[in-house]
Amino acid sequence: NAGVTQTPKFQVLKTGQSMTLQCAQDMNHNSMYWYRQDPGMGLRLIYYSASEGTTDKGEVPNGYNVSRLNKREFSLRLESAAPSQTSVYFCASSPRGRDTDTQYFGPGTRLTVL
């Protein structure tokens, strides 16, 4: 049981390049989330998916797109990377039922945009 996995762990992009951050969970969770973490600002929600087939914007969605490919996978795409998107990106998931409030986080992807 790997929990929430993210690839890659590190990435350096040039301004204008595109890339996709991958996230997968093996806990059969319904909801999945993408956050970015910046110094002094905590975590900010980019997008979330309450269930397979649905996605919704969070606090800071501009410059990002997401795909909930199936129940396990939730990817985050940067179409044209900008230096302001330099950050650590975390994927999280949460189940339904009694524990629906608890989020389980992946190890993060550290992205640098030059």
Added chain:
Amino acid sequence: AQSVAQPEDQVNVAEGNPLTVKCTYSVSGNPYLFWYVQYPNRGLQFLLKYITGDNLVKGSYGFEAEFNKSQTSFHLKKPSALVSDSALYFCAVRDMKLYNFNKFYFGSGTKLNVKP
């Protein structure tokens, strides 16, 4: 709007002493409140949550948190700090509006330093 504030960027405490990490919240309605811990180069780990009931909530690793409705606070506490408790701590609140129920708002984080 839902939000949480962590007024201290850093808290320093000696090993064996009690620790408190502060959090205040602003929500409409009854709050769902959480504490998470982040060790270096790791993702966040759930510590505890308050949904309803007893104002003192017990969580993982000997941590507890006290919910105070009149002061809109949810401070994290531990009676006796360990060096291994040194980490970044985040307070979070769930959006209580029905159409936003999957949104969570995190504080800016408090770095806890426990010195031997």
